[in-house]
Amino acid sequence: MRIGQLAQLVGVETQTIRFYEQQGLLPPPDRQDNGYRVYTEKHGEGLAFIRRCRILGLSLAEIHELQSYQDDPHQPCTAVNALLDDHISHVRSQITALQALEKQLVSLRASCNDNREVEACGVLAGISEGNMHQQ
């Protein structure tokens, strides 16, 4: 399988595949005489794994870590589970932060209606006055 076929199969761009190879997430495939990369099914599985991790919001570093655990199949999976727990708490704190932000933005927005001049805009005034609860 050449790079274009693999890309279509998994639904990524060819550059992304080369990028993952360069980042050490995908093992370098064999090459044809002309230099073209030749992929096997294993590569397809590896690439699909990476993509599913990315959809779950895992960073490339976290994916790399997961791969290192996979290379040692008889270790206990504690570290894998812990990695996921950490990631979940990342996501949760992002949610919390964004919810607080939304609240602030909504109350800021409520301080203006559309029939004012910029000079008297409640939104701009709200930002400028800086009555913001930081954090």
Place this chain on the structure above:
Amino acid sequence: MRIGQLAQLVGVETQTIRFYEQQGLLPPPDRQDNGYRVYTEKHGEGLAFIRRCRILGLSLAEIHELQSYQDDPHQPCTAVNALLDDHISHVRSQITALQALEKQLVSLRASCNDNREVEACGVLAGISEGNMHQQ
């Protein structure tokens, strides 16, 4: 006021101030004979405005847009309010996406306990099998 004092006053790094100047968000200040930047109170207010916008999650482009409205104080503030509305919906869709993600991650995590080998890890299996509801 020199750059270090301004930085301390507003609570940013000096490089950040130079960066904002370079990005056109902060007007270039006068210089001393030795080339040192000299700031006024106006610069302090401008910088504080930028920082409060950043805390609200506005992008530099959005801040730039707000500044352009401020330069035209007798226009109606419709565009300002609309910018904020857009930003609020950005934030809301981020929250929605993250909440869906959290749900997925939690259910994935529930498919494993800590007493397994990597080989049998429910988390890794869940990712590899790819039974993921995308989007």
Place this chain on the structure above:
DNA sequence: TAAAACTATAAAGCTACTATAAGGTCAATA
């Protein structure tokens, strides 16, 4: 006077790609 603290510019690094440029390879067609 010499070190410490401050300032300046320019360039690289961060994340996870995406896009562009310039070129080599291959099969099919005119």
Place this chain on the structure above:
DNA sequence: TATTGACCTTATAGTAGCTTTATAGTTTTA
């Protein structure tokens, strides 16, 4: 046969919003 088009190669730059590093000049302090 020549050329088109689709594919492949590498290298480089751009995205966002800074942060870090390097290198050098200036001011303040001990």
